[in-house]
Amino acid sequence: METETKPAYHNIRTFDQKNWISQNLSYKKDTGSWAWIFHRISGIALIAYLFLHVYSLSPLAQGETAFNNKMQVYMTPFFMVVEWILFAFVLFHSLNGLRIVIVDWADGSNYHKQLYRWSWIIGILLFIAMGVLMFSFELKKFIQ
C-alpha cells in the first residue's frame, strides 16, 4: 500500500514578502548579520551624502565670495559634529568593506568574527583621532 508522502521541499519555509519586516526582525542575528545591516545603512547614508556633497560644493563655480560664504555655514560646530558622524559611517563602511574582501579571500571566513571586532576597535580609535584633529583647532581658537 502506497502512502502519499510530500516531497521534502514542501516543508521549506519560503520568504514571505508581505511580512518582511517582522520576518527580518525575528531572524536571529549574529556577527555577520549585524555587519551586513550596518554596511547597508552606512552605504545608503554615504551615497545620499555624495549627492549632497556635489550640491554643497557647487558654489565653487560662482567664485570666491560665494564659496567662502557657503563654507562659513559648514564650519559651524553643528555641521562639524555632523561631519564627524559622517566619518563614522565612512569608517564603518570602509573597514567592513575591507573585512568582506578578506573574508572572501582564501580562508578569511575562519576569522570573520575577529575581523569584525577589530574593525570596530580600529574604527573607534580612528573616530576619536579624527575628533581630536577636527576640534583641536576650534579649541585653540576658543582659548585665544
Add this chain to the structure above:
Amino acid sequence: MYKYKASKDTGSKSWVLQRITGLALLVLMIGHYILMHYQPDSGHTYQAVLSRMQFSWYRIIDISFITLGMYHGLNGIWNIFRDYKLHSWAKISIISILILTGLAFTAWGYVIIFSIPYIN
C-alpha cells in the same frame, strides 16, 4: 513556460567592479581625508581649492573619485533592490532613475571641477 524568465546576467561583473571600485575608493578616501582635514582651512576655503586645482593631477583624481564613488554607491543601491522580487516595470524605473541621477550629478561634479580657473 517562460514565466520566470530573468536576465542572463549573473551579476558577476558587477560584483568584481564593486570590489575594485571599493578598494580604489578606500585608497582615495584616505588621501581625501588627510588633504581635507590636516588643517581646517585646507578643505574649506576657496584659495586652498584654487591652489590645489592648479595641478591637473588633482582634477584627474577628483574626477575619478566622483565617477568611482557614484558608480559604487548607485550600484550598491541597485544591489539592495536586487534582493527583492520586483516587477519588471519597477526594475526598469528604478534603474533608470539611478542611472539618470547618477549621470546628472557626475556631470554636475565635472562642471564644478572645470569651472575652477587656471590662474597662471
